[in-house]
Amino acid sequence: MTAAPVTRSPRRTDDVRGENVMTAMPSTYGRRSALAQGMTLAWRSLVPLRNEPGRLVQFLLQPIFMVVVFVLMFGAMSGDPEHAARYLMPGVLTQVALISTNTTGMNLAEDIVNGVFDRFRSMPIARSAPLAGRVTADALTTAVTISVALLAGIAAGFRITATPLEALGGLTLLLVFTLALSWVSAWLGLKARSVASMQGTATAVLLPLTFGSSAFIPPANLPGVLRWWSSVNPVSHLADAVRALLTGAPVGAHVWVTLAWAAAVTACFVPLAVRAYTRRIR
């Protein structure tokens, strides 16, 4: 074989391979290489967007489509498009960010089902790298999704009327909550028996959370059970907090309630996901 030198195991080149079977390789894979491995796997999760222009277009179009439907069309229906945009746009941001968590679990389930996961597990890499790489990549794509939606919203007439610092705080809050939810998604993906079942479960969780919130309609305008659900739904607090922070309205307790929820979800689902993951990688 004509092969370039391998930095991983310089002693195990082809000519000495037979004799060296019993020799232990220099072993420690430190924190730095675990990080590098995580980055490689994050790269791997993002590359498909570059490989397939169709996938990229779809990824970019989805948030724009949401803005068109909710802000422009529903806004036109309301009779006061400007006011509607101010209410709906933060809701769209919340919606697209939370829906994007779907990919975390879906991709993990896909890796498990098609055996990629087993390959990683049979390799001398940090146990945490595949999970960390996935979550990192998804945090990045979520940030891009939010930005695209925001730009589309601005093009559609939405204006950030808060201070830049407040607005940035609002977007960060959204990202923090999304990241917390992506651990739920990861957990579902690691427990799922198939990609389709993961997708089904995630949709069943995400739709009532996002649509059954104050993201698009104030709870006061909803009837009975829906009003109750919308008022207890943590996503309502998130949507209200994001809206207040982007439009400079009084925030109230929404930020703290949202942060508390994010902390609680993270505290619950990071251990659950990690446990499901270590079971899978054992």
Add this chain to the structure above:
Amino acid sequence: MTYAIEAHGLVKRYGDKAALAGIDLAAPPGSVLGVLGPNGAGKTTAVRILATLMSPDGGRAMVGGHDVVKAPAEVRKLIGLTGQYASVDEKLTGRQNLVMIGRLLGMSRTTARSRAAALLAEFGLEDAADRAAGSYSGGMRRRLDLAASLVGRPSIIFMDEPTTGLDPRARADLWRIVHEQVAGGATVLLTTQYLEEADQLADEIVLIDHGLVAARGTPRELKARAGDRRLEIRPERDAEKAELILAEVSGLAPHRGEDGLLSVPLLDPAVSHAVFRRLEEADVPLSEHAVRRPTLDEAFLALTGAATTGRTR
């Protein structure tokens, strides 16, 4: 003797069903160990334990001198794993798949790229290198999977049914690659349902059935153990006369096979000579004659018993 792969009394249960009921395996460095058995015999379970993907419920396994349960990290540095279900990222190109593996193993970007290019060339995947692996044919995908498992130059390679479902040409390609790896000094453990494959590739075969070792030995030994050599003749005409002569000389009742093939167990080598002479005297021309060892197929059936007959292929 130190073995590259060694297992003693491996047991694995799923519920109350034993996938492995105490299996011993041993492969010296640089050899090919063929693990042969019907579907559900426990082959994949054995590979998953040896490749540190699963821990055994009983027994012990050492790979490259490291215990797979106590020192899995050490084992992982030595092994390459390639499976029946090709585990490549379908959304990445062939090249990206290999570069990713190289980078994960700590290679620099340049090294990972040149290693990927070398493997793509070696496995005949250059033309498809920059296409998504999801678009590959079964054979190409399997080759990419194998290439991915060889990026780190493993000294011990596990191949779980590497050619199941491949066409003959793709299978021949894979066989060639296995031969090359062994020539390069690697130890290979390969599971297969195909006797021909074990015959072609393995230095030693372990035949497992229902989680137990049914037989082990070199392909030649297993064939020999399955039964006697047989003398086969196919007369062009006068089949009855030929059958009579065959019976008379051998003292055994000939077996009538397809298309007029007659055969008897060959207990004494002198019999074949006598048979040919008598047939010539009687003017019975033969379109075909041979002294045949049993095939591994026959050995397989003889050694695993009739219970597995329906499942061998």
